[in-house]
Amino acid sequence: MNERTLLRLIKDGDTGALSEIIGIYTPYLFAIASNIMAPALSQEDIEEAVSDSFVALWQNARDVAPDKLKPWLAAVCRNKARDALRSRKLAEPLDDDLLEVAAPGDMEESVLRTELSTLAREAVETLGEPDGEIFRRHYFLYQKTGEIAEELGMNAATVRTKLRRGRERLRAYFTERGYGCADPNL
Amino acid sequence: MAVQIRISELMDGCCPETVELGSEDKALARRIDASVMAKIGAPAQKPRHTARKTFRTLLLAAALTALLSTAAYAVGGYYMNLRRTDGPESGKWVELAADGTVLSEQKLVYPDAGMVLSFEGPAERSNTPEFRCWYLPSEATFGYTDAEGWATYLSDNGEGRSIPYVIGASSVWAGKHKSVINGEVVLVKEDDWDGWHVTELTSDYTNCSLGWAYDRANFVLLFNAEKGWLIEICGTAELETLEHIARELEIRDSGERPYHEEAMTGLVETIGMIDPGRG
Numbered sequence: 001m002n003e004r005t006l007l008r009l010i011k012d013g014d015t016g017a018l019s020e021i022i023g024i025y026t027p028y029l030f031a032i033a034s035n036i037m038a039p040a041l042s043q044e045d046i047e048e049a050v051s052d053s054f055v056a057l058w059q060n061a062r063d064v065a066p067d068k069l070k071p072w073l074a075a076v077c078r079n080k081a082r083d084a085l086r087s088r089k090l091a092e093p094l095d096d097d098l099l100e101v102a103a104p105g106d107m108e109e110s111v112l113r114t115e116l117s118t119l120a121r122e123a124v125e126t127l128g129e130p131d132g133e134i135f136r137r138h139y140f141l142y143q144k145t146g147e148i149a150e151e152l153g154m155n156a157a158t159v160r161t162k163l164r165r166g167r168e169r170l171r172a173y174f175t176e177r178g179y180g181c182a183d184p185n186l
Numbered sequence: 187m188a189v190q191i192r193i194s195e196l197m198d199g200c201c202p203e204t205v206e207l208g209s210e211d212k213a214l215a216r217r218i219d220a221s222v223m224a225k226i227g228a229p230a231q232k233p234r235h236t237a238r239k240t241f242r243t244l245l246l247a248a249a250l251t252a253l254l255s256t257a258a259y260a261v262g263g264y265y266m267n268l269r270r271t272d273g274p275e276s277g278k279w280v281e282l283a284a285d286g287t288v289l290s291e292q293k294l295v296y297p298d299a300g301m302v303l304s305f306e307g308p309a310e311r312s313n314t315p316e317f318r319c320w321y322l323p324s325e326a327t328f329g330y331t332d333a334e335g336w337a338t339y340l341s342d343n344g345e346g347r348s349i350p351y352v353i354g355a356s357s358v359w360a361g362k363h364k365s366v367i368n369g370e371v372v373l374v375k376e377d378d379w380d381g382w383h384v385t386e387l388t389s390d391y392t393n394c395s396l397g398w399a400y401d402r403a404n405f406v407l408l409f410n411a412e413k414g415w416l417i418e419i420c421g422t423a424e425l426e427t428l429e430h431i432a433r434e435l436e437i438r439d440s441g442e443r444p445y446h447e448e449a450m451t452g453l454v455e456t457i458g459m460i461d462p463g464r465g
Contacts, residue, residue: 002279002290005449015226019219026215027208047214051221058226071201078198097193109189113196120196136202139194143207170193180188 004066011061022054025070029053029077035142036081040090049080056080078140093142096163099171102180116174123173127166134159135166212399212464264307264358264414268373268385275299275366277457284452294457298394300371301387303407303460305358305414311447312357312414314338314440321434323427324350328464338440343464344422347400351421351431352462357444358414362455367405369394369461374425382417383409384432386425389461403462406432413439420462 003024009017033049053076057064064072085092103112124132130152137143137151138159145163149156174181274297281289316336319326329340341352369389377384387405391398404425408417417437419428444450 002281002292002453004281004290005446005453009446009449015223018222018226022219022222023215026218027210028206029208030211030214030218031207047218047221051218051225054218054222055225058222070203071199074201075198078194082195092192092194094192094194099191099193100188101191102188112189113191116191117196117198120193121199124197124200133202133205136197136200137205140197140200140202141205141207142194167193 003069007061007064007066007069010058018054018058021057021069025054025073026050028070029073032074032077032141033081035144036078036093037084040093041084041088045084046081049077049084052080053077074140078142094139096167097139099167099174100182101174104178112179116179119174119177119179120170123170124166126173127169131162131166134162138163216464264305264360264409264411266358266383266409266411266416267304267306269302269304270371271299271302273297273299273368275302275364275457277364278455279453279457280362280455281452282454289452296366296368296457296459298368298391298396299366300369300389301367302364303367304362304364305360307358307360307414309360311359311444312439314357314442314444315355315410315413315415315417315437316440317353317355317417317438318436319353319431319434320436321430322351323423323431329353336438336440341462341464342421348422349400349403349462349464350423351419351428353431353435354418354460355437356416356418358409358416359444359456360414363453364457366457366459367461368396368398368459369403379408379433381410381412383411385409386429388425391461398461399464400462404428408432408435408437410437418460420460422462 003021006017006020010021029050030046033046037046037049053073056076057073082092101112101116103109107115124135127135134148134152137148138145145156145159148154149159152159171181274295276293276295279290279292279294281291283289316338318335318337319340322342324342326340327343329337331337331340337353338355339353342350344350367387367389369391370393371387371389373385374388375384375386385405385407387407389403389405390401391403392401400422403420403422405418405420406425406428408419409415415437417432417435419432421428
């Protein structure tokens with residue numbers, strides 16, 4: 001049974017279909033949650049974030065586009081994992097992803113974040129490949145540079161260079177559109 | 187106003203969809219499944235087992251057409267084809283809309299396929315059969331039986347590299363639906379039992395490229411060509427034990443249409459595998 005059919009069955013309240021999706025996506029979500037939560041939190045905490053992601057699917061299946069199940073689950077799992085870290089006041093896993101952004105005028109922070117998310121998506125599109133994939137692997141999937149390098153057959157230094165260029169491109173993209181932007185790590 | 191924002195927080199819409207992560211861990215998946223079902227308040231076992239067993243049954247039905255060097259068995263309206271293969275065996279899941287346009291198409295490859303089953307016959311499937319066991323070598327640990335003991339899927343999931351038996355009943359699905367048995371498959375025996383064609387097979391998984399939970403599995407396939415029913419008894423138990431189970435099955439029409447029949451009307455081509463599995 002394909003995912004489209006399974007999602008339709010989940011929308012109809014079929015727990016068997018949900019079990020099938022759990023079987024398919026548990027390894028993927030567990031890897032994402034582990035990238036974010038380990039070693040700060042335990043295996044049980046990681047499994048909790050994964051199971052909560054599937055519960056969210058059960059509760060919100062009608063909002064999931066049939067061909068977007070995988071990114072939807074991944075995004076939810078990322079949020080669950082980050083929430084778990086924050087609720088215990090633990091540090092975020094990546095040490096290279098802070099940006100300092102000056103919003104124009106009196107724009108509210110929530111609006112600013114929404115605007116920047118849209119711009120970030122556009123900016124990553126301009127990176128080309130494999131730079132775009134490397135950027136997504138690191139900042140979406142939270143993969144470490146060594147792991148990305150191994151999977152893509154590169155050396156880690158090359159991956160770090162491409163990530164740095166990606167961050168520079170992102171800052172430039174924001175700046176060109178009126179958002180003052182600096183890297184507080186520099 | 188200047189705020190600090192994490193790039194990762196801005197990346198929610200940037201999932202690299204083609205990237206695969208993680209490796210299969212059935213124990214982990216079972217724990218997650220149990221946790222999710224508890225959280226959503228799913229009734230203890232029955233709905234999940236019913237759904238799972240039926241899903242498996244559908245795969246089973248999809249499996250029975252291309253066996254044994256193109257042997258075909260038919261008495262009534264259905265034919266079962268068994269075709270030997272030395273892997274890989276590829277196939278597709280194709281779903282069409284009512285107007286014939288392709289909704290989805292996904293290719294699957296089974297690199298270790300040893301035998302392929304498929305069926306010919308009426309497009310409309312029969313009601314699902316159900317069975318009652320009068321002999322089991324050990325207690326079933328998975329599946330659902332009604333108050334009188336009737337079931338469409340039962341298994342002893344065993345532990346470690348042992349899955350003693352799995353019994354699945356389905357109405358066959360004629361057309362471009364095929365099922366794979368992996369490993370090096372050997373035909374051990376064929377027989378006819380009062381309207382049922384019996385095929386006994388054994389498969390060795392030790393040279394498979396993919397990891398399996400067991401080294402060897404045995405199969406007893408009961409095919410009723412008149413009704414279009416297939417009963418699969420498979421597992422790591424000895425073939426004689428599985429045959430004993432098969433001989434003491436009571437089988438009847440459940441009166442129920444194939445599970446999810448309506449939802450699956452658009453599926454014109456499928457492929458699956460019917461090797462023993464835990465639930």
